[in-house]
Amino acid sequence: MxxxxxxxxxxxxxxxxxxxxxxxxxxxxxxxxxxxxxxxxxxxxxxxxxxxxxxxxxxxxxxxxxxxxxxxxxxxxxxxxxxxxxxxRPEPSTDPPRSDRRASVVAAAVARLPPNDREVLQLVAWEGLSPAELAVALGVRPGTARVRLHRARQTLASDPAIRALVAEPTATVTTAIG
Incomplete structure (x- = not known):
């Protein structure tokens, strides 16, 4: 029973x-x-x-x-x-690469970014987070994290120093920010 x-x-x-x-x-x-x-x-x-x-x-x-x-x-x-x-996973770098002039240009451009954009790019480039992991770190939905990452990349790409760097024939910006 x-x-x-x-x-x-x-x-x-x-x-x-x-x-x-x-x-x-x-x-x-x-x-x-x-x-x-x-x-x-x-x-x-x-x-x-x-x-x-x-x-x-x-x-x-x-x-x-x-x-x-x-x-x-x-x-x-x-x-x-x-x-x-x-x-x-490979050990993440604690400092942005500063080995040459291109790296210092990129580092300066990243430093000029708004703090939220800078943090998004650093979490992805330096800490190696995927967009899904970025969403968890930011406490937002994955779609929102992808949009923030896209906008931060666009903001960085629109920096005049970055545009000039990209115009150089040997530019390898991706090695400087991940």
Whole structure:
């Protein structure tokens, strides 16, 4: 029979099943069996109106533990993949390149940009952010980030010093800003 159980009945359920849930967590290699068991009982308390018949509650708790273990495994896998992806990225430069005259012209033009445009270009060029990552960094939608990046690039390209630099036959502006 389904129905919410009260605190006293929940304590009885806990007392009767906690050792089994802990043993299940240990056998499954949970990083912290105690934390997993605690989460299982938090879920059980929140869903106490959805608990199955008393003879099936122990099995239901194992199902909750299994679901939590799977979710934890997915989270750990995502963390490892992200760490591997970040480790594979080249180290970003902390300073803009200043190796020659072209670089100094570009650096001066970037310095003349409005602060928001300058930040957008630096996040993309120096920190290596993609437009999607730029959106996260700015706290805006991806489309908005792409528009801001486009406008910042247009503003930089319209600078007279940059226009003169681009007109030179050996100009390589992209190496100066990423």
């Amino acid at each position: 389904r129905g919410a159980i009260d605190a006293e009945q929940f304590e009885e359920l806990y007392g009767a099943t906690v050792r089994d849930v802990l043993a299940y967590a240990h056998r499954r290699g949970a990083a912290s069996a105690e934390d997993l068991a605690a989460e299982v009982y938090v879920v059980a308390w929140r869903r106490r109106a959805d608990l199955p018949a008393p003879m099936l509650r122990r099995a239901w708790l194992f199902g909750v533990a299994r679901t939590l273990l799977k979710a934890d495994g997915r989270e750990q896998r995502r963390d490892r993949e992200l760490a591997n992806e970040l480790a594979a």
